[in-house]
Amino acid sequence: MGIKALLSKPMAAWVVARQQRWMEDPAQAQQQVFASIVRAAASTAFGKDHYFKDVQTPQDLAQAVPVRDYEALRPYFDRLKAGERDVLWPGLPLYFAKTSGTTSGTKYIPITQASIPNHINGAKNALLNYIQETGRSQFLDGKLIFLSGSPVLEEVAGIHTGRLSGIVNHHVPGYLRTNQLPSYQTNCIEDWETKLDAIVNETIDQRMTLISGIPPWVQMYFDKIMSRTGKQIKDVFPDFNLFVYGGVNFAPYKTKLLDSIGRQVDSIETFPASEGFFAFQNRQEDPSLLLLADSGIFYEFIAVEEFYQPNPRRLTLAEVKTGVNYALIISSNAGLWGYSIGDTVKFTSLFPHKLVVSGRLKHFISAFGEHVIGEEVEGALQDAMAEFPEVAVTEFTVAPYVDQGNGPSYHEWLIAFDSPPHDLERFAKSLNWHLRKRNTYYDDLISGNILATLKVTPLPPNAFQQYMKRQGKLGGQNKVPRLSNDRTLANGLLEALQV
Template identity: 55%
Template structure:
């Protein structure tokens, strides 16, 4: 055992103990975060506008601070972007994480000296929890790759800005720098396909032990590796021991990954966003990701089906239940207040609080009142993949409200890696699984308002070509699993 792996085990034990201390006292932990946020921000413009100094309870906070999305918060953000201080949080942000919004154009999410460490520490702690639980630390001596955006940053009014993954790249601990790939020069390549080819060249002869990224883009990397070397990834990287991912559900990709790798590899799921690092998988034995209650983020939850009603009830951590689909609302030490991130989650456990991501509040299908969410379509597809032994590259689902003939239906656009022999049987399996999960959908099928779903088989690289046409190939970009209209579906079909 190397000195580095031995030290990692000791550090992992210490960090895990601290985590379990706050996880065992969730309400107290969140109250401490809540009080600290209000106290620190009471003299900011936002704090003054919303009378933070007079707030003594969550109920008062909820009455003074409405739920906001980026558009609602934009007037404050624009002042911070212009270089003004003490707007949403004391002082000026350290960075702005620049993301592409669908209605807002570019979005500038503030990152502060208080919030930045929480992003770095959560990613680190996810790995340390794995080491603590499994006792496996040998991989820290090998090479690690994180497929991410360019670390090159621009500057606006004295504040640096870039993609979150590029900003975080500047905070890689010194003890990992020698192990980390790709090189800085390769990481700065803008064109994703050129970048992947360069990464293949840099890594194909290295001892890669940890690989991290969004599954769809890691799959491209694995495919290029296999094409270049004519070897399974697991044979090429004999000590590849850990896959770390986030952004989308891994399950639809798992079969293809195991085929490309040639064996099973343990994985860790992360739940990061520009707005905060919310959760990570702390156990290989338990379902869900540990919600980070002690990381400068105060959480609220609203039942998803009630979210668009007038004055929906805002719940705190001690009021949530397992198995309910919630919209997650955050207030943070980066200056986001009552902020709707857009993600929906479900608690798999409340001792401690672990969550799974169920989708996006704007990514659903309810063209006929069916309330279909991302978790349901992914689960239905996984059932079909296991039963009919096929794998996929990517998929999305959209309503077909005006078919040329017959009843409306849900159209599943699927790009297969290996196409099943009988598409009709796959359709039946998926539809049955959807009906078993969603009573609204079942009632519409039984009542002959909808006919059972229809699969449209897409050509190879359809999703890749679509993302490329939108300038969103690679990095942290991902395809929505479902939509309530046909904008995405028609765009892909019309390429």
């Protein structure tokens, strides 16, 4: 065992012991975060505008600060981009995390000196929890790859600006730099396909032990390696034993990824975003994620069915229940206040407070009043694939088809199969049945003949890659929406195939 693997064990024990203290009383940890961030921001422009000097409790904050998304907070972000200090948090941000929004165009999310440890420690502690639980730390002695965006940063009002993954790349601990791949030069390549070829060239003969990235882009990396070598990943990287991922549900990709690898490997799911690092999987046998209650972020939760009401109830961590879909609202030491990140979560347990990411507020289908969400379509697909073991899915999305007088309305599933079902019609019926079981409104619409049985449109394995390339969003941290309430994405996919 190498020195890095050896020294990581006492560090892991210390981190997990410290973590255990706030896990036992997360409400108290949240109260301390709340008091700290409100006090620190009281003299900022936002704090003065919202009378932070009078905010003493979470209920005061809910009264003073409405729930907003990026667009609603844009006037404050624009002041930061103009170089104004003390707007949302004391001083200027350390970085802007640049991200694409579906409704707001390019977003510039502030990351402050106070908030950068949240991003760095969240990822680090996910690995240390794994080491403490399993005793396996040998991966630290091999090569580690993080498939990420370019670390090249531009400047906006003198503030370093780039993709979150590129920003975080600048903060990889020094003791891991010698292990990290790809090289800085390769990581700076903007074109994903060119970059992927370079990554394969740099890693194919290395002792890879940890691979991290968004599952569909990791699959592209695996496909390249297998095409180059004619071997499964286990034979190219025999010491690869830990896969770290986040950003999307792993389940739809799991079968093909494991087939590509050729054996089981341990995995850690994380819940990162430009706005913060919120949770990670801390137990191998439990796929749910531990919410980080002491990491500079104060959380509020709104039941999804109440979110668009005039005065929805904003619950603290002490008030949540298991099994309820909540919109996640954050206030943080990055200067985000009452900020809706757009994700929905569902708690699987309390003490410890663990959750799953259940979907996106704006990613749903309710063209007929069914309000189908991401968790439901992903679950239905997973159940159907269990009945059809030959099926492997590269990527998928779901959209409504509204009858224009030419036939019935239905949900269209556009699925890129790496390995299609032997009987597509039976597979579609299975999908339909499992979705009916998960959503009573959808079941009622099918029973009432308002909707026809869903339609599966099979696509080539690279269909989504072609579409993302046309959109300039191939690779990195870009993700395909699981479902949409209109046909913009569906039509774009079909058009991309005709080019």
